Amino acid sequence: MAKKLNLKTAAVEKSSHLEYFKIAVSVDCVIFGYEDKELKVLLIKSDLKEFAGLYSLLGDLVRPDEDLNEASYRVLKERTDLDDVFLQQVHTFGAVHRHPSGRVISTAYYSLVNINSHKLKIDNNDLHWHPVKNIQKLAFDHKEILDTCLEHLRGKIEEYPVAHNLLDEKFSLRALQELYEAIMNEPLDRRNFRKKITLKNWLIDLNEMEENVPHRPGKLYKFRPRLMKSRK
Amino acid sequence: MAKKLNLKTAAVEKSSHLEYFKIAVSVDCVIFGYEDKELKVLLIKSDLKEFAGLYSLLGDLVRPDEDLNEASYRVLKERTDLDDVFLQQVHTFGAVHRHPSGRVISTAYYSLVNINSHKLKIDNNDLHWHPVKNIQKLAFDHKEILDTCLEHLRGKIEEYPVAHNLLDEKFSLRALQELYEAIMNEPLDRRNFRKKITLKNWLIDLNEMEENVPHRPGKLYKFRPRLMKSRK
DNA sequence: TCAAAAGTGTTGCGCCTACACCCATGA
DNA sequence: TCATGGGTGTAGGCGCAACACTTTTGA
Numbered sequence: 164m165a166k167k168l169n170l171k172t173a174a175v176e177k178s179s180h181l182e183y184f185k186i187a188v189s190v191d192c193v194i195f196g197y198e199d200k201e202l203k204v205l206l207i208k209s210d211l212k213e214f215a216g217l218y219s220l221l222g223d224l225v226r227p228d229e230d231l232n233e234a235s236y237r238v239l240k241e242r243t244d245l246d247d248v249f250l251q252q253v254h255t256f257g258a259v260h261r262h263p264s265g266r267v268i269s270t271a272y273y274s275l276v277n278i279n280s281h282k283l284k285i286d287n288n289d290l291h292w293h294p295v296k297n298i299q300k301l302a303f304d305h306k307e308i309l310d311t312c313l314e315h316l317r318g319k320i321e322e323y324p325v326a327h328n329l330l331d332e333k334f335s336l337r338a339l340q341e342l343y344e345a346i347m348n349e350p351l352d353r354r355n356f357r358k359k360i361t362l363k364n365w366l367i368d369l370n371e372m373e374e375n376v377p378h379r380p381g382k383l384y385k386f387r388p389r390l391m392k393s394r395k
Numbered sequence: 396m397a398k399k400l401n402l403k404t405a406a407v408e409k410s411s412h413l414e415y416f417k418i419a420v421s422v423d424c425v426i427f428g429y430e431d432k433e434l435k436v437l438l439i440k441s442d443l444k445e446f447a448g449l450y451s452l453l454g455d456l457v458r459p460d461e462d463l464n465e466a467s468y469r470v471l472k473e474r475t476d477l478d479d480v481f482l483q484q485v486h487t488f489g490a491v492h493r494h495p496s497g498r499v500i501s502t503a504y505y506s507l508v509n510i511n512s513h514k515l516k517i518d519n520n521d522l523h524w525h526p527v528k529n530i531q532k533l534a535f536d537h538k539e540i541l542d543t544c545l546e547h548l549r550g551k552i553e554e555y556p557v558a559h560n561l562l563d564e565k566f567s568l569r570a571l572q573e574l575y576e577a578i579m580n581e582p583l584d585r586r587n588f589r590k591k592i593t594l595k596n597w598l599i600d601l602n603e604m605e606e607n608v609p610h611r612p613g614k615l616y617k618f619r620p621r622l623m624k625s626r627k
Numbered sequence: 628t629c630a631a632a633a634g635t636g637t638t639g640c641g642c643c644t645a646c647a648c649c650c651a652t653g654a
Numbered sequence: 655t656c657a658t659g660g661g662t663g664t665a666g667g668c669g670c671a672a673c674a675c676t677t678t679t680g681a
Contacts, residue, residue, distance in 0.1 A: 185459045188418045188489075188500050227417045227498050231489020255487040255502045257420070257463020266459050268420050270487045270500075337632075354635070355671065362669085378631040379678035569659075586662070587644065594642085610658040611651040 189262075189269040190235040191222035191305065192250075193312040194243065196278035197329040201294045202345045203278070204309060205242065206301070208289035213263045214302035218293065220309065222269060235272040242290065244282065249275040249328045253315050254308075261304050269303075273312035275328035296348070313346075320346055324365040327386035335373055335381035336360065421494075421501040422467040423454035423537065424482075425544040426475065428510035429561040433526045434577045435510070436541060437474065438533070440521040445495045446534035450525065452541065454501060467504040474522065475513050481560045482506040485547050486540075493536050501535075505544035507560035528580070545578075552578055556597040559618035567605055567613035568592065 194205040206218035221242050225234040232252070240246045250272050257268040278292060295313065300306060320326055326342055340356045360366060366384040373380035426437040438450035453474050457466040464484070472478045482504050489500040510524060527545065532538060552558055558574055572588045592598060598616040605612035 186418070186420045186457060188420060225418060225489070225500070228491060230491050231487060231500055234489075252486065254484065255463060257457070257466075257502070259460060259462050268457070268463055268502075270489070335633090352671070352673085353633090354673085357634085358636095359670085375680095376632085377680055379633050379680090381633055567660090584645075585660090586646085589661080590663095591643090605660095607653095608659085609653055611653090611660050613660055 186266045186268055188225045188231070189222050189267050190225060190231065190238060191220045191256075191269050191271050191303075191308055192235055192238050193220055193271065193273040193309055194239065195273060195275050195295075195312075195316065195329065196292055197342055197345065198278045198292060200341050200345055201296065203292040204295050204298070206291060206293045207242075209302040211263065211302065217300060217302040218289075219302035220305045224267075231270055235270075235274075239274055239276075243276060245276055245280075249325055251315070251319075253312050256304055256308060258304065269308075271308045271312060273316060275316075275325055277329060277331065279331065317347055324363070324386055332385050333369060333371065333383045334385070335383060337381055339384070417498065419497065419499045420457045420463070421454050421499050422457060422463065422470060423452045423488075423501050423503050423535075423540055424467055424470050425452055425485075425503065425505040425541055426471060427505060427507050427527075427544075427548065427561065428524055429574055429577065430510045430524060432573050432577055433528065435524040436527050436530070438523060438525045439474075441534040443495065443534065449532060449534040450521075451534035452537045456499075463502060467502075467506075471506055471508075475508055477508055477513050480506055480508050481557055483547070483551075485544050488536055488540060490536065501540075503540045503544060505548060507548075507557055509561060509563065511563065549579055556595070556618055564617050565601060565603065565615045566617070567615060569613055571616070 192205075196203045196205065205221060207221055209215070209217050209219045221238050223234065223238050223241075225231055229237070232250075235250055235252070236246060239248060239250065251274075253271045253273060255268060255270045259266065261267065261269070295309070298306065298309065301309065320343065326339065329342060330338065336357055337353075339360065340351055340353065343356065344351050365386055367387055369383045369385055371383040373383060424437075428435045428437065437453060439453055441447070441449050441451045453470050455466065455470050455473075457463055461469070464482075467482055467484070468478060471480060471482065483506075485503045485505060487500060487502045491498065493499065493501070527541070530538065530541065533541065552575065558571065561574060562570065568589055569585075571592065572583055572585065575588065576583050597618055599619055601615045601617055603615040605615060
């Protein structure tokens, strides 16, 4: 009974805090792809005058009736038409002046997609895959977001079989190693890499060989299907 | 020149998206403490009718002119009067209906504080330290937030010397081990624990002994000062 | 036959776990 | 002298890094 004193309904609480509903929430997606032995990220030309000439990550405001995670899937789907992909939340960036349009707090996600398996929905915004290594500056705090996500990705691929999202279904161990080298940005020892991967037991030997290569063909592998839970 | 076509100022962009500024952003702080060989968390009685009788984490809406991280420091300061503490962002929870007052997206932080080194600012909301082990249910999605933060803490203390935030300045190795056992929720081998800690070189031997213990006194240690960067 | 990459093992090191005994102190 | 915890070392296993030679294929 005495406890009743301080209780208020949610509706009452909301009305007393209306002035706080002035912050927009967005998601920014670091969409990684892999092509020509390079890790790439999907960028778009910023359409803000303040960032004229700079590229930015793909992002959008979260809709009032949309889960935060769903918003990141929507962004991805809108741009790549993919909807069953690896996508992971990493960090939320909330500096007051990070966005010139007003107060926008943004949750960063990264995603791994196969560049060959989809067509970009290219509009007139210069959407393109950009090699991660060359990126010096992006609009907003997107360079920091990119760096943070790349750091997370580096930790992730050591422990989880997520690399299949970036590759075609069949691949040689060399191709897989080149992918790892591109992500880690360092050369790896071939024998040790093969041992480590074998030990993890992520791969299935397809008993097929590379074809049309100008050298001794390598065996082809694929990732074990049960490991490939997308959307998480 | 041609590029000018699609550019718009930030002000224009904001006006075209006003309907999205309807989501509130909050921070929820999992404030961990350590007392009586138990890991505890600071809880408050929920003041929402929808959650009558349940406890919740400490949180607050982020102010329009306040950095996200600063909001979490403010919440901590308001409740514990501490302002130079370990605080780390973990995850952002954004389900549509996670808050009955409306659309509130919440970024979760956890913090490590010394229960003895401050006085709680206790108001009439039944603010108290609650053993983590006994918690079954909390208001909102706060149980999930707690679990997520605890999992992160477990990883953190293995790699970083953050435990000093929970202990008094001087402590015995046994006390440190008991803290680790409380956090990991499992017994640890004494010899192996000491070896591991010694190897990490986090501690300074104070050449002092425990006093007033009913058994052989142990040596006292403290954490190396340079390691103790608070606020990350 | 050459160029290019495939494929393969061993050694040493550091870290981890499991495990048992004697020592110092206060009651 | 007893109860309580302090303090210590070793052995086996595992993962990791460093490192070189032979084989297969296409050109």
